[in-house]
Amino acid sequence: MNSETLVWWDMDSCPVPASYDASLVGPSIHLALEKLGYRGPVTITAVGKLKHTSEDVLRAISSTGITVKYDPLSRYDSFSDEVESWQLRNPAPASIMLIADSSLFDLWSRDLRSLQKERYNTLLVYRSAPPKKAPKLVTSAKWRWKSLLKEAMASDGKLEAKRQILQEKRSKRSFVCTLCYAAWRSVEKFAGHLQCLDHEVKKFETAIDTDCLDNLDQEMMEKELEELECFLKEEAKLYRRTKVTTKLVKRASILLAKKIQWEELKKKLKERDQLASQGKHERWKEFEGMKKRKFVNEGAESSRQKKMRLG
Ligand SMILES: [Zn+2]
Known part of the structure; x- marks a missing residue:
């Protein structure tokens, strides 16, 4: 599959594990997709309140091209808006990978079903095991968040090589405040904004x-x-x-x-x-x-x- 994959990562329900190197999250996601034959471009957006995420973690996450979004409000609206604008640029067939808690999949189930009807693949990454009463979604693949990261660690030198490639490619404007409609390239300025009076x-x-x-x-x-x-x-x-x-x-x-x-x-x-x-x-x-x-x-x-x- 050579079409694009949009990855929506809810950092509040699936944070970077405490002992894990945050700069390996992006490469791990890329490797998990490649393993299943998804070889097209990958766009990763990490969304959350970022309350307990240090500046170092934010810097490490974004170093591999992940866009970080501060969003304290409805994660449903945020997700719908992002997917809608992404769909305009990426007609089906293309894929969407979601990394979140199962309660969010419930919230998004209607949108996901309509995406599937339009021939978009959906790949789900659960924080823990999928609940017994999981929403009726036909998924192309499923993972557990920590297992996905752990599996990538075991992929010999591939993870490190992937990190290097991604860090060289790093895109511009990686930090966004969805409340103030503003974006920054530097993590210091972004962190400063989250503490400023206007924000x-x-x-x-x-x-x-x-x-x-x-x-x-x-x-x-x-x-x-x-x-x-x-x-x-x-x-x-x-x-x-x-x-x-x-x-x-x-x-x-x-x-x-x-x-x-x-x-x-x-x-x-x-x-x-x-x-x-x-x-x-x-x-x-x-x-x-x-x-x-x-x-x-x-x-x-x-x-x-x-x-x-x-x-
Ligand atoms: Zn703001």
């Missing part, structure tokens, strides 16, 4: 109705929460079951926390606009730079913690 505000606005938060009175909310907590204490003394009030307190405190977070973000935005109007861009850049360094350290720490857990 933080966008993320917040997408997750919650900020107009509604604007209309809330913080003082009144704090007072109401206090009253609810007092009521909860009284209720706990009198009755065994306090579920209703506990729920109300939880909901009120979450809303209050969001309100406080939103007010802080607005304050920072105001501060930045003031600095910008005074021509003090450099001071702001310094502030953003400090946050970026924090991100790098966090990444290093999390991989260290992972190692400790394994060891």
